[in-house]
Amino acid sequence: MLHTKAPQIEEVVGEALQKAHHLGEPLFISIVEHIDDQDPFQFFETGQHIDQHRSFWQSAENDLTMVGIGKASQLYAKSKQRFREVQSLWTQLQENAMVHDDYNKKGTGMVALGGFSFDPEQKEDTPWESFPDSQLTIPAFLLTKVEGETYLTINALIFPEDHQQQIANQIQNHRDSLLKKGEVTGSLPVIEQTFEVAPEAWKESVKKATEDITAGLMEKVVLARELRITFKENVQITAVLKALADTQPNSYIFCYESEGDHFIGATPERLAKVEERELVSTCLAGTVPRGRTEEEDFKLGEELLGDPKNRQEHQFVVEMIKEAVEACSSQVEVPNGPVLYPLRNLQHLYTPVKAVLDQGYTLLDVIEKLHPTPALGGMPQQVSVEYIRTHETLNRGWYAGPIGWFDAQDNGEFAVAIRSALIQQKEASLFAGCGVVEDSDPEAEFAETAVKLKPMMNVLGGSEWDM
Numbered sequence: 001m002l003h004t005k006a007p008q009i010e011e012v013v014g015e016a017l018q019k020a021h022h023l024g025e026p027l028f029i030s031i032v033e034h035i036d037d038q039d040p041f042q043f044f045e046t047g048q049h050i051d052q053h054r055s056f057w058q059s060a061e062n063d064l065t066m067v068g069i070g071k072a073s074q075l076y077a078k079s080k081q082r083f084r085e086v087q088s089l090w091t092q093l094q095e096n097a098m099v100h101d102d103y104n105k106k107g108t109g110m111v112a113l114g115g116f117s118f119d120p121e122q123k124e125d126t127p128w129e130s131f132p133d134s135q136l137t138i139p140a141f142l143l144t145k146v147e148g149e150t151y152l153t154i155n156a157l158i159f160p161e162d163h164q165q166q167i168a169n170q171i172q173n174h175r176d177s178l179l180k181k182g183e184v185t186g187s188l189p190v191i192e193q194t195f196e197v198a199p200e201a202w203k204e205s206v207k208k209a210t211e212d213i214t215a216g217l218m219e220k221v222v223l224a225r226e227l228r229i230t231f232k233e234n235v236q237i238t239a240v241l242k243a244l245a246d247t248q249p250n251s252y253i254f255c256y257e258s259e260g261d262h263f264i265g266a267t268p269e270r271l272a273k274v275e276e277r278e279l280v281s282t283c284l285a286g287t288v289p290r291g292r293t294e295e296e297d298f299k300l301g302e303e304l305l306g307d308p309k310n311r312q313e314h315q316f317v318v319e320m321i322k323e324a325v326e327a328c329s330s331q332v333e334v335p336n337g338p339v340l341y342p343l344r345n346l347q348h349l350y351t352p353v354k355a356v357l358d359q360g361y362t363l364l365d366v367i368e369k370l371h372p373t374p375a376l377g378g379m380p381q382q383v384s385v386e387y388i389r390t391h392e393t394l395n396r397g398w399y400a401g402p403i404g405w406f407d408a409q410d411n412g413e414f415a416v417a418i419r420s421a422l423i424q425q426k427e428a429s430l431f432a433g434c435g436v437v438e439d440s441d442p443e444a445e446f447a448e449t450a451v452k453l454k455p456m457m458n459v460l461g462g463s464e465w466d467m
């Protein structure tokens with residue numbers, strides 16, 4: 001990879017064309033510029049006129065926002081080895097790339113954004129036809145807000161037969177229209193109908209899982225259920241996204257657009273983050289609602305910290321993550337017990353795991369080892385995933401799958417896509433799951449999933465919706 005100063009687009013395209021001719025194959029170009037402050041939601045909104053393939057990511061710590069428009073290239077892999085395949089496609093793409101970047105900030109330049117389905121062995125496609133087993137996009141235009149500054153990356157794949165002027169003009173025009181100032185004006189959707197998919201059968205499945213756990217089949221399994229909504233009109237996605245960011249602090253705000261469908265959510269659950277080889281993973285499992293008063297809130301939090309069933313749910317996650325992290329890193333630090341992680345509608349048990357990633361491993365290697373953790377799959381991993389495949393009637397698709405990004409400097413972060421919805425024009429499917437252990441009570445787990453549906457319901461016109 002070649003690093004130089006950011007020159008005129010036309011010049012870069014010309015240079016790339018010459019090289020592409022010489023090599024007889026396409027060449028990837030990436031140009032990073034420092035720009036004036038830009039509203040990411042407006043950038044996302046305007047981007048729909050350029051390509052209906054967009055992505056949005058805001059970190060839970062709110063220190064990094066990225067908005068991708070269009071696709072300069074994509075990384076796909078279908079097999080069980082999908083994480084490795086994506087990594088090797090990424091390495092290949094970087095070999096033939098010309099990068100013009102004066103800043104070298106994380107999340108700028110060549111960045112891949114996207115995700116993976118929960119279970120690549122799930123045979124069913126519906127309703128996830130637009131979201132393949134893995135789809136990572138290197139956007140044509142990427143807005144990055146990091147360390148209080150704003151950057152625009154232009155990425156393109158230049159083919160030997162391309163026309164210099166035409167490509168340069170097109171990039172320039174799109175760039176200029178994306179950076180025009182404006183307001184996001186859309187409104188939140190109005191619900192026509194909500195439909196909880198088979199609630200009684202779901203409670204039965206929780207009961208059956210507790211029996212199977214008692215019989216020794218496994219120790220924990222996470223079971224999810226679905227809520228379907230129809231709206232009066234097509235959902236205006238930017239308005240929903242902005243409302244999510246406004247109402248869900250301490251959460252990753254994400255949206256992936258693929259062939260007109262949107263997968264959107266506000267998840268608190270980090271899978272792994274790597275920055276300059278420092279690795280952070282997070283155990284988040286065990287749940288109670290927030291209280292209506294400060295007193296009630298405190299009481300609920302204390303009860304959660306002391307509750308054996310929730311502590312057990314959490315402990316399985318800690319054990320598994322610790323083992324997976326130890327397999328690829330050193331200086332692993334795990335606190336002795338969990339603390340509370342407060343969200344707007346619920347509070348969780350939280351244990352961070354820190355380490356230094358060993359040489360030779362990448363973020364995707366860590367994701368491969370971790371996914372799914374017992375917060376989304378169960379314990380043991382393989383048995384619980386198979387149990388979910390056989391007993392859960394819904395198709396998880398990207399729900400509970402790893403979503404995130406990585407850049408060419410091996411920085412990156414993945415979260416798990418919970419508290420989320422698949423939105424298809426006038427329809428949405430919302431998903432929520434819960435960790436079932438031996439002492440789980442079906443009614444209580446049902447109530448827990450109802451609270452987990454709230455963050456999405458509240459921005460989808462369901463503010464009156466209560467369990």
Ligand SMILES: C=C(O[C@H]1C=CC=C(C(=O)O)[C@@H]1O)C(=O)O
Pocket residue numbers: 222224269284285286287313348374375376418419431432433434435452
């Ligand atoms: C599977 C979900 O939550 C997981 C993450 C945190 C707490 C959980 C729990 O307490 O059951 C779940 O393991 C979901 O929100 O759909």
Ligand SMILES: [Mg+2]
Pocket residue numbers: 285286287313434435448
């Ligand atoms: Mg739970």
